[in-house]
Amino acid sequence: MKKHLSLLVLFVVAYANAQEKNVTNKAKDTIIKTEVVNVVTSYVPKITDAFKIKQKPVIEHTKETQKKALEYQIFSVPVASTFIPKSGTMKKVDLGKREKLYPNYVSVGFGNILSPFLEAYVRRSESYNSELGAHLKFLLSSDPVADTELSSTFYNIDLNINYTQQERYFQWSAGLDAEKDKYNWYGLPTNITFTEATLSAIEEAQSYNHIKIFGQIKPDDSFLEEANGAIAFFSDSFESAEFLVDGNAQFRFPLDNFHRQLNDLYVNTTINYLGGSYAYAYDAVTPIDYNFITLGVHPTYKFNVQDLAIQLGAKSYFSMDTENSENNFFIYPDVEISYPIVKELANVFVGASGDLTTNMYQSFTDDNPYLSPTLDMRQTNKKFDAFGGIRGKLNHQFSYNAKVSYADIENNPFFVLNQSKSEGDNIAGTNGFTFYGYEYGNSFKVVYDDIKLMTFFGEVAFDGIKNLTIGANAQFNKFTLTNEEEAWNTPKIKGEVFGTYKTNKWFAGANLYFVGNRKGRIYDTLPAETFTSVDLKSYFDVNFNGGYHFDDSFSVFLNLNNVLNNSYQRFNNFNVQGFQAMGGLTWKFDTLF
Numbered sequence: 001m002k003k004h005l006s007l008l009v010l011f012v013v014a015y016a017n018a019q020e021k022n023v024t025n026k027a028k029d030t031i032i033k034t035e036v037v038n039v040v041t042s043y044v045p046k047i048t049d050a051f052k053i054k055q056k057p058v059i060e061h062t063k064e065t066q067k068k069a070l071e072y073q074i075f076s077v078p079v080a081s082t083f084i085p086k087s088g089t090m091k092k093v094d095l096g097k098r099e100k101l102y103p104n105y106v107s108v109g110f111g112n113i114l115s116p117f118l119e120a121y122v123r124r125s126e127s128y129n130s131e132l133g134a135h136l137k138f139l140l141s142s143d144p145v146a147d148t149e150l151s152s153t154f155y156n157i158d159l160n161i162n163y164t165q166q167e168r169y170f171q172w173s174a175g176l177d178a179e180k181d182k183y184n185w186y187g188l189p190t191n192i193t194f195t196e197a198t199l200s201a202i203e204e205a206q207s208y209n210h211i212k213i214f215g216q217i218k219p220d221d222s223f224l225e226e227a228n229g230a231i232a233f234f235s236d237s238f239e240s241a242e243f244l245v246d247g248n249a250q251f252r253f254p255l256d257n258f259h260r261q262l263n264d265l266y267v268n269t270t271i272n273y274l275g276g277s278y279a280y281a282y283d284a285v286t287p288i289d290y291n292f293i294t295l296g297v298h299p300t301y302k303f304n305v306q307d308l309a310i311q312l313g314a315k316s317y318f319s320m321d322t323e324n325s326e327n328n329f330f331i332y333p334d335v336e337i338s339y340p341i342v343k344e345l346a347n348v349f350v351g352a353s354g355d356l357t358t359n360m361y362q363s364f365t366d367d368n369p370y371l372s373p374t375l376d377m378r379q380t381n382k383k384f385d386a387f388g389g390i391r392g393k394l395n396h397q398f399s400y401n402a403k404v405s406y407a408d409i410e411n412n413p414f415f416v417l418n419q420s421k422s423e424g425d426n427i428a429g430t431n432g433f434t435f436y437g438y439e440y441g442n443s444f445k446v447v448y449d450d451i452k453l454m455t456f457f458g459e460v461a462f463d464g465i466k467n468l469t470i471g472a473n474a475q476f477n478k479f480t481l482t483n484e485e486e487a488w489n490t491p492k493i494k495g496e497v498f499g500t501y502k503t504n505k506w507f508a509g510a511n512l513y514f515v516g517n518r519k520g521r522i523y524d525t526l527p528a529e530t531f532t533s534v535d536l537k538s539y540f541d542v543n544f545n546g547g548y549h550f551d552d553s554f555s556v557f558l559n560l561n562n563v564l565n566n567s568y569q570r571f572n573n574f575n576v577q578g579f580q581a582m583g584g585l586t587w588k589f590d591t592l593f
Helices: 004-027 196-201 361-367
Strands: 105-109 115-127 130-141 154-166 170-184 205-219 224-236 241-253 267-280 288-305 308-321 325-332 334-340 346-358 379-394 398-417 444-465 468-481 493-502 506-515 518-523 531-536 540-548 554-561 570-571 580-589
Touching: 105 554, 115 580, 205 361, 224 361, 241 361, 288 346, 308 346, 325 379, 334 444
Parallel strands: none
Antiparallel strands: 105 115, 105 580, 115 130, 130 154, 154 170, 170 205, 205 224, 224 241, 241 267, 267 288, 288 308, 308 325, 308 334, 325 346, 334 346, 346 379, 379 398, 398 444, 444 468, 468 493, 493 506, 506 540, 518 531, 540 554, 554 580
8 A cells, every 4th residue: 555655656746847847848949840741651442432323313302492283273164066076987098109210211112004113211320410311212104194196204313412410509411412304295286187207206305404502501509590502503405504503591680689578580681593595496596595693681570469460571682684684673571460369269360472483494394394495584573462361270170271362473474385386297497407306386385474363272171080180272263364365274273182091000191183174275287376275174183092011110002193094184285194003112221331
């Protein structure tokens, strides 16, 4: 016990001395010193130390974010109704089998009057933005007209090559069209008896050659909508030649910069040069030359005033007849106003127009290939053409159009027979020149007259029956002539009934043409130059066509023309072919190379 007390007293005395010493030292040390202590340790984290997000976390909303329950109350009110729903089933729309389209095809056929036929079109895409295509058509008919003293054989060959290129800011195309046609002046006058020697000496063949180079450009974003140009040359077997340079450009000018409700103004400009010559005139050995230069401007503006659709425009031409040293300026209206009496069902329209047409040897031969190469070439001036009518649709299946017009035309062309230079037993004139094959009263010339023409036109079409479309049109012409006695070889009444039928495998079509009475000339024998008018009887021409598709690539066709076998005259002294039948095969394909 004493021992423990001694140790406790000793500990207390030592502690008191230590405290007294520390107080003395602190007082002496008045400046606080700072030191940098570096603690070095190592830490190796583990995956278990990471905080893991649960796959389906539980989100607890506070009172501020909790959604409030919405309560709805419905107040039922009785409503009188006579509607009674009718139960039924949904009808399936038959869209039919989608036809596969091929870019190329070849069609060959053969007719009953030794008539081979060939038509082909091939297309090749050189790249994504370019395309090269070619179309060829050939038809030969060997002496198809019965009971003619001269040959009536004809053939047509047409080749068209075109190329289209899409550039970054515009599209352009260019091409070549070449055509060769052969016909015979087989329509000898019936009031002249030709001897066998004279018939064997007549060279009735005539051939036409036509070549045209054309081009087009369409900018993507420009005032110029499109521009077209063509250079063409036309000739025949008798040293006739015709040269054509034709160009036109269509511009579109936005007018909304002046007022936001204004539409675009379209302006079409044209430039045309036509020059040609014939080796001989019909009644002289002197040549015939003609040259026309025509410049034209045609602005058009369309707008609506409520339901009234209005088109305002004008056509103006400056024409130069350089051969006769004549210059003329023409201006015509181009106005049309339409108003829907009953929307889509009946739309009435009235308007006035006019135009200047430069007649060409090439276009005349398209209408009548039996012309003599001795034509008088003029421009036709349609001073005005006032018209009005009604058009519309019924139930989107039945459409109709009725129109009446009255026109004042200067230099309207008509086809009339040339007088025969032979009396039937001679092949040369008193001047010693041998007659050409068209100088036996078996060719036509063109005569011009100033006329007033009133026309009534109507057409209807119906496509309400599945796969079937039918329609009809008719036209009545009333001529008021100035110098000529009749509107030669021009019908007063003509009409057409047409129809098409098509299924997945079968296709068929029909065309029934009616042409009314016409008037023609027959000349007395030389030396008199008088003539008498004759009636050309009306005719009814019935044509059918059809075929069958074996598959998307192969099909057969059959064309039947002049089914009634009528031996009518399209132009006086020129009978047409009788019944014609042609069958063939068509092959459509993707590419050959």
